[in-house]
Amino acid sequence: MEVSNNETIRVEEIPTFEGSLPAPNGPSNVPERYIRDLEDMPKSLDLISLSSDIPIIDLSLLLDQHEEELKKLSKACKEWGFFQVVNHGIEKDLLQRIKDATRLFLDLPLEEKNKLSMRPDDIQGYGHTFVVSEEQKLDWNDTLVLIIFPTRFRKYEFWPTKPEDFKEIVEKYSSEVRRVVLQLLRSISLNMGMDSDALFEQHKELLQVLRVNNYPPCRKPNQVVGFSPHSHASTLTMLTQDDDITGLQIRHDGQWVPVKPIPEALVVNVGDVLEIWSNGMYKSIEHRAVANESKDRISFATFFYPPDDLETEPLDNMVDFQGSLRMYGKVNYGEYLRKYTREELQGKGHDQNTKLKIEVTT
Ligand code: OGA
Numbered sequence: 001m002e003v004s005n006n007e008t009i010r011v012e013e014i015p016t017f018e019g020s021l022p023a024p025n026g027p028s029n030v031p032e033r034y035i036r037d038l039e040d041m042p043k044s045l046d047l048i049s050l051s052s053d054i055p056i057i058d059l060s061l062l063l064d065q066h067e068e069e070l071k072k073l074s075k076a077c078k079e080w081g082f083f084q085v086v087n088h089g090i091e092k093d094l095l096q097r098i099k100d101a102t103r104l105f106l107d108l109p110l111e112e113k114n115k116l117s118m119r120p121d122d123i124q125g126y127g128h129t130f131v132v133s134e135e136q137k138l139d140w141n142d143t144l145v146l147i148i149f150p151t152r153f154r155k156y157e158f159w160p161t162k163p164e165d166f167k168e169i170v171e172k173y174s175s176e177v178r179r180v181v182l183q184l185l186r187s188i189s190l191n192m193g194m195d196s197d198a199l200f201e202q203h204k205e206l207l208q209v210l211r212v213n214n215y216p217p218c219r220k221p222n223q224v225v226g227f228s229p230h231s232h233a234s235t236l237t238m239l240t241q242d243d244d245i246t247g248l249q250i251r252h253d254g255q256w257v258p259v260k261p262i263p264e265a266l267v268v269n270v271g272d273v274l275e276i277w278s279n280g281m282y283k284s285i286e287h288r289a290v291a292n293e294s295k296d297r298i299s300f301a302t303f304f305y306p307p308d309d310l311e312t313e314p315l316d317n318m319v320d321f322q323g324s325l326r327m328y329g330k331v332n333y334g335e336y337l338r339k340y341t342r343e344e345l346q347g348k349g350h351d352q353n354t355k356l357k358i359e360v361t362t
Contacts (some may be wrong), residue, residue, distance in 0.1 A: 033138050034224045050252065051260040055083040057268075059180060062187045073184075074191040077270050077278075081285030082250050084265040085184075085238075090176045092264055095240055098173045102298055105144070105160040106214050116158045118145070123341060125158040129211070140224040140291040142214045148174040148302075149208040170210065177238050177302045178208060180266060184236060192278060193317055202277070202315075203235065207305040214298050215247060218291040226289035226297075233340040234271030234303040241267065241299040248299070251286040273306055273333070279314035280327040308334030 055076035061069035076083035105113070118125035126144045144160075147153040148170070160166045186196040200206065215226045226247055241248065243263045249256040250269075259267055275284040289299075306312065313330040 030218065030220050030224065034140055035220075036137055036223060036225055050255070050257045051246075054250075054257070054259060055080055056262065056265070057083050057085050058087045059085050059089065059183060060087040062183055065187075065190070070187055070191055073187055077188065077191075077274075077282035079283075080250075080252060081270045081275075081283035082259065082267065082287070083269075084259075084262050084267050085180065086262065086265050088180045088266055090173075090180065090264075090266070094169070094173055094176065095264060097169050098240075098300065099242075099298060101163050101166045101169045102144075102212055102214075102300075104163045105166060106142070106296075106298070108162060112162070113142075116144070116160065118158075122155075124155050129341075137225075139228055140215060140218050140221075140226050141289070142216075144212040144214075146170070146210050147207070148210050149178065150205050153207070173300070174208060174210060174302065177266070178206075181206075181236055181238060181302075181304055184268065188274070188282075192281075192315070193321065194315075199235070199277075202310070203304070203306045204310075205307060207307065209303045209305065211301045211303070212298065213289070213301060214296065215289060215291055216296055217294055219293065221291040221293050224291050226291045229286050229288040231284045231286050232269065232271040232303060233273070233337050234305050235273040235277075237269050237271055237301055237303050239267040239269075239299055239301045242295075242297050245292060245295050245297045247289045247292065247297045249288055249290060256288070271303070272336075273312060276312055276328045276331075277315050277318065279318040279322050279325075281318060281322065305337065306333050308332075308337070312336065 055072060057073050057076060058066075058069055062073065073083070113126050116126040118127035118129075123129060123145050124147060126142065128138055128141075129143050129145060144158075146159060147155070159170075182200060185199040189196050189198040189200075192198070213227065218224050229251070239248070241261055243261045246258045246260050248259040248267065250259060251257075269287070270282045270284050272284045274282050289297075310333040311330050312333045314326055314328055319326050
């Protein structure tokens with residue numbers, strides 16, 4: 001197989017994620033397969049008032065190892081598992097260019113987009129993710145999934161060639177998002193009492209995957225789910241989204257709290273790997289997306305993962321830190337990720353599989 005740097009690699013080296021069906025036709029009305037049972041529907045208990053409590057982290061202060069900002073970050077990871085990052089240095093123009101380029105791709109006729117369709121044994125490409133049976137209800141979204149780094153894992157046959165500058169823009173955007181995540185990993189390492197490079201080094205290559213989510217307007221938004229409740233199998237996830245539509249909701253204290261977009265901010269969340277490494281101190285939070293009636297919404301979720309062969313378990317210093325109680329068992333990360341992508345999304349549950357059944361007595 002030929003790849004960008006003229007290096008030849010074995011196909012089996014490329015991580016695969018099983019369990020996806022090819023994309024169905026783009027929804028313009030509401031086919032039966034998208035209509036949910038009442039109990040699966042977003043309830044009207046959303047606490048919009050709590051949206052403004054979701055922590056906001058200033059990256060420029062983290063660069064200076066600003067003590068108060070580091071504390072704020074630690075609190076955000078512990079109490080919310082979600083935060084928004086401002087002053088990250090990604091240019092507004094680049095955020096607009098990736099939106100525009102993606103819009104042009106999404107506006108192509110379905111036959112064109114389906115040329116990039118995901119295959120049943122893979123997750124890269126255009127279609128629906130986490131579809132594991134013909135009976136399963138579908139989320140009201142279309143996705144495009146691309147592995148970005150390391151570059152030898154890229155499958156360019158799934159990269160849009162229209163518009164022509166799609167690749168260049170996605171590469172620029174992804175490098176910028178990577179710069180931000182490296183800074184966050186440094187700050188979180190310090191907060192976990194380690195050297196600033198410790199978390200990055202755990203990852204070796206730091207696998208980076210982009211998922212573009214497109215949520216078309218829906219005539220019956222209250223009968224469908226935009227993205228089913230789930231947590232992420234990543235270490236960290238970073239999301240950019242449209243500024244004028246609130247679609248993402250996170251689980252906090254048993255309630256669904258909408259994440260009100262802050263213009264140009266990145267939404268960051270703790271994934272299962274960081275929850276396990278931190279021995280449960282940081283929380284990988286269940287979240288979902290809702291559909292809306294009037295506007296198309298696009299979000300760009302970038303996931304950062306450790307390598308397949310990593311044995312994932314709480315880091316020793318985090319276990320010592322928490323009175324020697326080890327909250328999670330050891331798991332091979334490749335197996336963990338494959339299990340994650342092979343199952344239907346059903347809320348938070350994947351890291352629960354590795355959680356040790358420990359009776360904590362106080
Ligand atoms: C995801 C995700 C939320 C959104 O892609 O995993 O959680 O708002 N997306 O699109």
